[in-house]
Amino acid sequence: MKKLDREFYNRDSIVVARELLGKVLVHEIDGNRISAKIVETEAYMGVEDKAAHSYEGRRTPRVEVMYGEPGFTYVFMIYGMHSCFNVVVNKKGTPQAVLIRAVEPMEGLEWMAQKRFGTPYEVLTKSQRKSLTNGPGKLCRACSIDRSLNGMDLCSNELYIEGGIKEEFDIVTTKRVGIDYAEEAKDFPWRFYIKDNENVSVK
DNA sequence: AGATCGATTATCT
DNA sequence: GATAATCGATCTC
Numbered sequence: 001m002k003k004l005d006r007e008f009y010n011r012d013s014i015v016v017a018r019e020l021l022g023k024v025l026v027h028e029i030d031g032n033r034i035s036a037k038i039v040e041t042e043a044y045m046g047v048e049d050k051a052a053h054s055y056e057g058r059r060t061p062r063v064e065v066m067y068g069e070p071g072f073t074y075v076f077m078i079y080g081m082h083s084c085f086n087v088v089v090n091k092k093g094t095p096q097a098v099l100i101r102a103v104e105p106m107e108g109l110e111w112m113a114q115k116r117f118g119t120p121y122e123v124l125t126k127s128q129r130k131s132l133t134n135g136p137g138k139l140c141r142a143c144s145i146d147r148s149l150n151g152m153d154l155c156s157n158e159l160y161i162e163g164g165i166k167e168e169f170d171i172v173t174t175k176r177v178g179i180d181y182a183e184e185a186k187d188f189p190w191r192f193y194i195k196d197n198e199n200v201s202v203k
Numbered sequence: 204a205g206a207t208c209g210a211t212t213a214t215c216t
Numbered sequence: 217g218a219t220a221a222t223c224g225a226t227c228t229c
Binding site: 042044051052053076077078079080081082084086097099101131135136137138176177178179181182201 | 219220221222223224
């Protein structure tokens with residue numbers, strides 16, 4: 001499967017967020033290939049988006065990577081215990097990102113089960129299987145993504161995104177999650193997910 | 204099935 | 217010192 005190139009990421013956050021649906025996130029680690037289909041994303045539109053860390057051009061050490069080239073990772077820790085994985089998009093100097101909110105496990109189910117629940121996949125309960133990667137913090141835990149991977153180049157060989165198998169699906173467009181502080185921006189329809197997919201975090 | 208609430212710490216002010 | 221792009225446990229219906 002073909003790895004997405006720099007130009008894929010060098011576009012507006014809303015465009016990339018929609019197009020990332022159905023693509024495959026891959027993390028090669030310790031000789032294991034962990035992969036999962038992206039089923040839910042959110043666009044963070046930068047300086048004019050009250051929900052974005054880069055709102056009004058805020059530029060702190062944490063958000064610095066968003067001001068750089070597209071196609072790099074922005075990984076931060078939230079609530080003191082969860083990681084969130086984002087893709088930096090749009091041209092250098094335009095601090096936009098796409099949050100990956102949910103994925104559907106494909107390869108490396110054993111790895112994911114161990115990282116999430118510390119047990120083999122086969123002994124997971126039904127509800128544990130369903131909640132392996134259906135949220136931004138959960139997928140980071142399952143795929144071993146944390147802040148040590150902040151600023152990684154997705155156009156390289158350890159962590160990257162591949163074009164998915166051609167597939168038909170409907171896209172649901174709705175409000176983002178967990179940004180009640182963002183005033184008018186909290187209702188902007190900048191969350192996208194694959195309709196009827198079991199792994200979506202919030203319907 | 205839905206509501207509420209505590210955990211826990213990097214980051215910013 | 218306050219906050220947070222979340223999660224999971226616990227409670228009630």
